[in-house]
Amino acid sequence: MKIAVPLALAVAMSTVSVPSFAQFQKPEDAVKYRKAALTVMGNHFSRIGAMANGRVPFDAKVAAENAAIVETMSKLPWAGFAAGTDKGDTAALPAIWTEQARFNDGANKLQAAATQLSAAAKTGNLDAVKTAFGATAQTCKACHDAFRK
Template sequence: MKLSHLVFAVSALAAGATSYAQQAPKAEDQIRYRQSIMNVMGRQFGMLSAMAKGDAPYNKDAAVKAAALAETLSALPGPLFGPGLDKGAPTKAGTKIWSEPDKFKAALEKMQGEMKKLPAAAGDVATLKTAVGEIGKACKGCHDDYREKEFRN
């Protein structure tokens, strides 16, 4: 399957998750789902970051694979920070997400925009470094503003 098809399929899944939430709003499941996505995306990005820093040997095939996965996953969390998903399970999500949703959305879109460049950049260690640097800033920017240090209920 081409990556564009995969992204489309995954976006369709995310849209499905939203309408499912409207039918059966179980905040706990949605919160755990968004945390799972963040964790898998974080693990893939962490491998790329290690390669970019020289902490792990650069491997083109592994890098391209991790980049595609990270980019695909980056498209998913938006609806999982929607109305009513501020509580229901232990979460590090800051309540500011729900008081300034437009700014949060902009921070998410910034990261998604940088992520789009990652799959092409991952094929070469120099371009990978640049892409990882820009994405890392976008992750950190949002975490600084919208992620708490400790879980809350």
């Protein structure tokens, strides 16, 4: 009956179709979700980095597969930063909520860079992947420096 947990969660979900917080039953669920999405994104991003940095032989197909996952994941974490999710097991800084326009701008820059990375990876050109990887890494760093403990 372990499937009862997600089903029960689904049943317990709000009927209000507000975009973000309604997706989560409790603030901790939002924190867990955003960390999970960032973990998956970071893992696949690192696989591209290993190729961009020459530590793993470049495989265009593998790079494109990983970049597609990064692109998909780049859209996800932000819903988990809803108001009221600044507590608990999180490295998120209060600036995320006090400087929302700046935070959203950073999130948008990552998504744009991830889209370009995925396009670059589809070309099969390692130099293009290296350039796009570096540009994407800069968007990660910018937000981590500003908004992460």
